[in-house]
Amino acid sequence: MSDETPLSAEILRRAPKVLLHDHLDGGLRPGTVAELADAVGYRDLPTGDPAELGRWFRAAADSGSLVSYLETFAHTCAVMQTEEALVRVAAEAVEDLAADGVAYAELRYAPELFVERDLSLDAVVEAVQAGFAEGTQRVVAAGGRIRVATILCAMRQHARAMEIAELAVRHRDAGVAGFDIAGPEDGFPPSRNLDAFEFLRRNNAHFTIHAGEAFGLPSIHEAIQFCGAERLGHGVRIAEDITTGPDGEVHLGRLASYVRDRRIPLEICPTSNVQTGTVPSLSEHPIGLLARLRFRVTVNTDNRLMSGCTMTSEFAALAGAFGFGLDDLRWFTINAMKSAFLDFDARLALIEKVIKPGYAALG
Incomplete structure (x- = not known):
């Protein structure tokens, strides 16, 4: 541990956090899922009891398979097909993150999944943005x-x-x-979407790519070298290009060296990685090695409902598994803020006026 401050749950909650990888349709409150299901006449939920439903989502996600993990989203997406539902879910997500001490968050979702009731793609985006604005107003x-x-x-x-x-x-x-591109990695390489990434680059637009989760180094290589990803969604399997010799010396392969040298951010989601079978257990997660080697590591929730997690619980779990202290958590947070798809002045202001003072107050 890099400092001696006891990491109580309250200190971890108060620590300012930055979240780069969180799926809107993976973070609903169980009670909201049940209420929206009633409102839209969706009858396929395994249970209507919020507490039982929350436990069901967590258990169903603990499958060890990304494909099975993704199947749980059929229920959340089914209840998010109206403007009213999208506004509510988005607003509640902002409130929940703020209550967890998140100072800046990038929430992601696939608009194409919410058009079953004839909403246009633009209407989906407008509804979610209205919800984010409403949630932010409530927080303030x-x-x-x-x-x-x-x-x-x-x-x-x-x-x-x-x-x-x-x-x-x-x-x-x-x-x-x-x-971003999301969904099953195996069989759907990033290079299938080269035209989209070329369009984004021509328009000076930011993008990240899910890579190095269910599929290994080739997925990461394509995301970076073919598509030009600025960040790697998960990216945890870059550790497969790192070896430790008999003498204990660590050797980085060419791809791992490139990722580290170029400071390409890794959007690591520890609990989710265990659930999908990407890593066998939290104690065996390569985040400890990657942090020690000073990769641009960030910590994220992925899907708060399915993983039953918050940023606070992820920090607590990592502190317990690897001995990370406040200095380490501050480093993860500044890494994330440096890597955000936000203009430089705004990133710097959040680092200097929110994150650094926030951690200093805790120590």
Whole structure:
């Protein structure tokens, strides 16, 4: 541990946090899922009891398979098909993150998943942005502070990446900070969407790519060298390009060296990585090695409902597993803020006026 401050739950909650990888449709309150299901006539929930439903989502996600993990989203997406539902879910997400001490968050979702009741893609984005604004207003009115940006995802198994990339550029002056591709990695390499990434680069737009989770080094290589990803969604399997010799000396392969040298951010989601079978257990998670080697490591929740986690609980789990102290958590947080899809002045202001003073007050 790099400092001696006891990391109580309250200190961890108060620590200012930056969240770069959080799925809107993976972070609903269980009670909201149940209420929205009643409102829209969705009858396929495993239970209508919020406490039982929360436990069901966590258990269903503990499958050890990304494909099975993703199946839980059928329920959350089914209840998010109206403007009213999208506004509510977005507003509550902002409130929940602010209550967890998150100072800046980039929330992502795939607009194409919310058009089953004839909403247009633009209407989906506008509803979510209205919800983010409403949630932010509630936080400020309650004496809190948070800033939220949006990342629009295209589902990699579909053929709408260009359409969603255009949507992201169209709404980038209204809170949409970037683009991503999500969904099953195996069989759907990033290079399938080269036209979308080329379009984004031509338009000076930001993008991250889910890579190095269910599929290994080739996925990371394509995301960076073919598509030009600024960040890696998860990216945890970059550790497969790192070896430790008999003498204990660590050797980085060419791809791992490139990722570290270029300071390409890793959007690591520890609990989720265990659930999907990407890593066997938290204690065996390579985040400890990657942090020690000074990769640009960031800590994220991925899906707060399915993983039953918060940023506070992720920090607590990592502190317990690896002995991380406040200095380490501050480093993760500044890493994330440096890597945000936000203009330089705003990033610097949050680091200097919120994150550094916030951690100093805790120590």
